Structure formats: C-alpha cells, structure tokens
Amino acid sequence: MSRIYDLIAELCPNGVEFKSVGEVTARSSNIKWANAGDDEFQYIDLSSVDRVTRRIGETASITAGNAPSRAQQIVHTGDVIFATTRPAQMRWAVIPAEYDGQIASTGYCVLRPDTSVILTNFLAHILGADTFRQYIEANQVAGNYPSIPDNRVRAYRIPVPPLEVQREIVRVLDQFTQLEAELEAELEAELEARRRQYEHYRGTLMLESEDSxxxxxxxxxxxxxxxxxxxxxxxxxxxxxxxxxxxxxxxxxxxxxxxxxxxxxxxxxxxxxxxxxxxxxxxxxxxxxxxxxxxxxxxxxxxxxxxxxxxxxxxxxxxxxxxxxxxxxxxxxxxxxPSLDEQRRIVAILDNFDALVNDLSLGLPAELAARRKQYEYYRDKLFTFEEAAA
The missing domain is CATH 3.90.220.20 (DNA methylase specificity domains)
Known part of the structure; x- marks a missing residue:
C-alpha cells in the first residue's frame, strides 16, 4: 500500500476535501407505470441483495399489472443502492450491467456517482466502512422496522481524494474482494458438500431408524x-x-x-x-x-x-x-x-453436524470470516484521511 501513501503525499499533502454523498451523486428517476405497457422488469426488493457478498440474487419479474407499490426506481449500471429499511444490516450493492434499466424498491437509496469526481467502487467501499455504520446507527429512525431517510444518507460526508488516489485504493480493496470471492467459492463448494452429507445422514438416521x-x-x-x-x-x-x-x-x-x-x-x-x-x-x-x-x-x-x-x-x-x-x-x-435414548443419540450426531456446517466459530466458515475481517481492517484504514483546511 506504499503506492497509496506516495500518491497522497504527492497529490494531497495537506489533506483531502470532504463532500456530502449528495454532492457527488445524482438521484434515480421513477418509472411511469401508466406508460410501461406490457414491458417486463426485474424487481430488486429488500431481500434481493446478499448482505455478505453484496451480489444481487433472486428477483421477481414484474409488469405494470403486478408491480408492488414500492417498485418505483429505475436503476442503471454503476448505481450504488443502499437499503434504508433496517439500515444497520448494511445491505448495499453496485448495479451490474444485466440489471441496467430494471426496477428497485423505494426501500433503497439509489446513488448515481458523478464519476468525474468519485469512482463507483470507491463510493461502494465507503458505504461498507465502520464510520458509515456508526453514522447509520446514530441517524436511523426507530420503529417496527428502523429506517433512515434518503436525505440523511446523502448528507453523510466522505473524503474525496484525487481520482488517482481513489483508483489505487479501489485496486487494493478490489484485490481483497476478488481473493475473498475466490475463497468463498471454494468454501461454498466444500460447505455444500458438507450440507449434502448432513442431509443424507439426517434422512438416514431419522427416517430409517429401527425399533421405532x-x-x-x-x-x-x-x-x-x-x-x-x-x-x-x-x-x-x-x-x-x-x-x-x-x-x-x-x-x-x-x-x-x-x-x-x-x-x-x-x-x-x-x-x-x-x-x-x-x-x-x-x-x-x-x-x-x-x-x-x-x-x-x-x-x-x-x-x-x-x-x-x-x-x-x-x-x-x-x-x-x-x-x-x-x-x-x-x-x-x-x-x-424410536426410544428416548435413541432419539438423544441421533440428536447428538445431528447437532454436531449442524454446528460444523453453520456455526461461524467452527470449521470452514471461520476462515472466510477471518478473511473478511482482514479486508474490513484495511478498508477502514485506507478511508482515514485528514480533512483539508477550508
């Protein structure tokens, strides 16, 4: 990371300018369903984004005839979406090309970066930083489902260093996330094998028990x-x-x-x-x-x-x-x-399997959690800037 520090010393030795998120992003537009006809869209709702991988998963196909009332915002490639319902879960994602022109729930704040000022992935990484989490927790509105208004998300002040510095920070953090993704794919394959093994033993033990x-x-x-x-x-x-x-x-x-x-x-x-x-x-x-x-x-x-x-x-x-x-x-x-003793014997076996597969403090998931903590440490460190004097 010495390259980053060299760039900071060269390009912003006296600190960097801080701006609100709203100053460096544009707003999304809403769809006019009355003019949509029979067009079909993919609907990104609050459960579509994986909280860990930040990828968009399951989406529903909607038209004007069956669109939920919260299906309003048109998103484009490179938009950064942040879930404003239950915001402490820190659910966000960057819109990939295959979702260009699709629809997102009004439960997201849609941020469209001005890439002449801030890089998309620089903003995305910032939204995962611990300082933003603290801001969210301090500014969310209590209720059955805590939320944070869009204007408070846009009011959050972030460092905006020169683009050269942003690019180098993004390069380093993207390397971390790429390595994490590769490790995750490897571990998920192993976990899936363990889950299948677990399901096999569970079915065998539960459904083929003798003397029952x-x-x-x-x-x-x-x-x-x-x-x-x-x-x-x-x-x-x-x-x-x-x-x-x-x-x-x-x-x-x-x-x-x-x-x-x-x-x-x-x-x-x-x-x-x-x-x-x-x-x-x-x-x-x-x-x-x-x-x-x-x-x-x-x-x-x-x-x-x-x-x-x-x-x-x-x-x-x-x-x-x-x-x-x-x-x-x-x-x-x-x-x-089966008998109570046999029930307890089976439960002990299955509970041990369950812990191995699901408990983040054991086995394979712990390795992935450790890699994520490493990424979070460097991310938060890299986003610590001295603010330039006005």
Whole structure:
C-alpha cells in the first residue's frame, strides 16, 4: 500500500476535501407505470441483495399489472443502492450491467456517482466502512422496522481524494474482494458438500431408524399459534418474536417459556423453514408452535420435521401447491419415533453436524470470516484521511 501513501503525499499533502454523498451523486428517476405497457422488469426488493457478498440474487419479474407499490426506481449500471429499511444490516450493492434499466424498491437509496469526481467502487467501499455504520446507527429512525431517510444518507460526508488516489485504493480493496470471492467459492463448494452429507445422514438416521413406533404428531405434541401481529414488533425488544419471515423479530413481552419447534403458517418457506425456540419467546398469530410432550426429545422432532415435513406436504397436497398450513396438517402428520435414548443419540450426531456446517466459530466458515475481517481492517484504514483546511 506504499503506492497509496506516495500518491497522497504527492497529490494531497495537506489533506483531502470532504463532500456530502449528495454532492457527488445524482438521484434515480421513477418509472411511469401508466406508460410501461406490457414491458417486463426485474424487481430488486429488500431481500434481493446478499448482505455478505453484496451480489444481487433472486428477483421477481414484474409488469405494470403486478408491480408492488414500492417498485418505483429505475436503476442503471454503476448505481450504488443502499437499503434504508433496517439500515444497520448494511445491505448495499453496485448495479451490474444485466440489471441496467430494471426496477428497485423505494426501500433503497439509489446513488448515481458523478464519476468525474468519485469512482463507483470507491463510493461502494465507503458505504461498507465502520464510520458509515456508526453514522447509520446514530441517524436511523426507530420503529417496527428502523429506517433512515434518503436525505440523511446523502448528507453523510466522505473524503474525496484525487481520482488517482481513489483508483489505487479501489485496486487494493478490489484485490481483497476478488481473493475473498475466490475463497468463498471454494468454501461454498466444500460447505455444500458438507450440507449434502448432513442431509443424507439426517434422512438416514431419522427416517430409517429401527425399533421405532409410528405415531401421529398430534398425539405426542401440543400444537398451537400465537396472538401477535408483525406490527407489534419492537426493534429493541428483549425477547425473540417469531413471525412469518425467515428472520425472527423482537418484542418486549413473551408468550411462552419452553422448548418448541416454530414454523410459519403461510408466507415464504411454508413447511420448509423451522426454528427451534428455547426459553422465553413471543409468537405471531399465523405461526405455529409444536411442543413435544414429556418423553419426547424436542430437538429430535425439530430434525425430523426439517428432514421430512415438506415431503409430507408434497405427498398430501396432490397437485396443488401448499401456500398455508392448517392445524390438522400437523395433527395428522405421522412419524417414526424410536426410544428416548435413541432419539438423544441421533440428536447428538445431528447437532454436531449442524454446528460444523453453520456455526461461524467452527470449521470452514471461520476462515472466510477471518478473511473478511482482514479486508474490513484495511478498508477502514485506507478511508482515514485528514480533512483539508477550508
């Protein structure tokens, strides 16, 4: 990085100019759906951007006839988008060429860099820096879903060194991210192999256990729903609040204090996404709690449902897709239940596998986390500039 320091000493020895994000970027334009006709667009919603890789993943195809009300902003290649809903998650991305002219949710602040003043990737790296995170946390508006207004994002002041300095900083940081991407691809391949191995053992252990009794879930567990709505969520709540999404929310009150398996009654991941609750928690009115009775290991039932429940729904739904779950679907679900000692033996094996695959403090994911910390250290160091006197 000595080249960077040499350039700074040569081109800006007395510090660099700081400007607001709004001064170095333009705003996006909104689509006029009335004139869109039958044109089809890819919709970048708040779940489309991966928080770790910053890549745009799943998007929905939309037209004027089915466009969500938040699908408004036209984005172009090189735009930098930052999620203003739950901004502390630091979800941002640079729009690649294949999404030029597509539509982004109004839940993003769309920043169009003036590349005669600031490089796209220089701005993108800045939006990941710890100083910006601190600014976001200090300026977000509290609510069920914390947010930060666009104008506060645009008011954030950033260093704007000469373009030669920016290019060298971007070159160094892009090398880090390229190495990270290569490592990530290697680790993801290994993790995927581990996950497949895990799923194989889980299916074998759970579904082919000898000396097991065939029982109905309704005969060995209490099954019910909660009473809360998503609007009840509190950003700084003390207790976990299981709603219908993949990620739990927070609430200041709890409904239950137990070990239970939780799943959504409708929404994304119906019959596929399960949580394991231990202790005090709150529950949505359209989420289910499954509480095994004494003599049944709750973790065993959790692993069994993860392994088999979606297949059960496929078998029982004939050709119709299952968009919501009803209590009888759980009550009538049949499973093989071995002895309690065998349940515990199986759970110990699967929990160890689960930790190896998913726990960031163990195994392969820790290596990737260490590489990211290294990148973050150098990124924050490189964006520390002395401000030039006015």
């Amino acid at each position: 009794e065939r029982v109905l879930l309704g005969d060995i567990a209490i099954i019910g729903t909660g009473s809360h709505d998503t609007k009840d969520a509190q950003a700084d709540g003390e207790y976990t609040f299981y709603a219908r999404g993949r990620e739990p929310l927070k609430l200041d009150t709890f409904d239950f204090n137990e070990e239970a398996i939780i799943t959504a009654g409708d929404g994304v991941g119906v019959g596929k996404v399960f949580h394991f609750a231990r202790g005090k928690y709150a529950l949505h009115q359209r989420a289910y709690r499954i509480v095994p009775q004494e003599g049944v290991d709750a973790r065993f039932i959790y692993h069994y449902l993860v392994a088999d429940f979606s297949r059960y729904l496929e078998r029982t739904s004939v050709h119709a897709s299952v968009t919501s779950l009803r209590r009888p679907m759980f009550l009538n679900y049949a499973l093989q239940l």
